[in-house]
Amino acid sequence: xxxxxxxxxxxxxxxxxxxxxxxxxxxxxxxxxxxxxxxxxxxxxxxxxxxxxxxxxxxxxxxxxxxxxxxxxxxxxxxxxxxxxxxxxxxxxxxxxxxxxxxxxxxxxxxxxxxxxxxxxxxxxxxxxxxxxxxxxxxxxxxxxxxxxxxxxxxxxxxxxxxxxxxxxxxxxxxxxxxxxxxxxxxxxxxxxxxxxxxxxxxxxxxxxxxxxxxxxxxxxxx
Numbered sequence: 567x568x569x570x571x572x573x574x575x576x577x578x579x580x581x582x583x584x585x586x587x588x589x590x591x592x593x594x595x596x597x598x599x600x601x602x603x604x605x606x607x608x609x610x611x612x613x614x615x616x617x618x619x620x621x622x623x624x625x626x627x628x629x630x631x632x633x634x635x636x637x638x639x640x641x642x643x644x645x646x647x648x649x650x651x652x653x654x655x656x657x658x659x660x661x662x663x664x665x666x667x668x669x670x671x672x673x674x675x676x677x678x679x680x681x682x683x684x685x686x687x688x689x690x691x692x693x694x695x696x697x698x699x700x701x702x703x704x705x706x707x708x709x710x711x712x713x714x715x716x717x718x719x720x721x722x723x724x725x726x727x728x729x730x731x732x733x734x735x736x737x738x739x740x741x742x743x744x745x746x747x748x749x750x751x752x753x754x755x756x757x758x759x760x761x762x763x764x765x766x767x768x769x770x771x772x773x774x775x776x777x778x779x780x781x782x783x784x785x786x787x788x789x
């Protein structure tokens with residue numbers, strides 16, 4: 567039985583923490599805070615040396631980033647789940663909520679890129695290339711939003727333990743893996759990836775709160 571909104575302090579607290587953390591990181595990145603810039607550069611230079619030296623690993627990570635964890639792949643997965651929800655369960659509202667959340671996450675991501683305008687790392691011997699502004703990492707934020715939403719839907723449907731554990735492991739590996747891959751390939755600073763994780767989680771948290779509040783409103787008798 568779903569508790570009323572007033573009995574859900576944990577999701578609200580988590581959302582507030584994510585919002586504050588995202589805002590703080592955004593301010594530090596936009597203000598080019600020297601300690602953050604120094605840490606970003608140290609990590610980026612170290613991982614770039616590894617990427618240049620380990621050609622085999624770099625090629626595998628390029629395939630994962632360009633095909634498996636690419637934002638387009640993640641959005642197509644989201645669209646496929648939305649179609650399945652309508653086709654098998656006639657869950658039009660849930661499918662629409664899922665689609666709109668992914669779309670709004672993309673809009674937020676691109677808007678922040680324009681607003682911050684952070685340059686990507688530049689190398690004399692790049693192992694990969696990417697275009698547009700760096701913050702936040704689009705690959706990381708998209709994977710976090712899609713995996714987070716799908717995990718929440720599985721949990722809400724009361725899926726079996728084995729399937730839940732497998733989905734959790736796959737989602738966690740994908741979200742963490744794509745972030746580390748973008749740094750390894752030298753196309754993002756570490757704080758770009760951290761921003762993608764935080765902002766993606768914030769989008770999921772806000773979407774879940776909106777979904778539950780809307781259900782409560784529909785279930786409440788009219789005055």
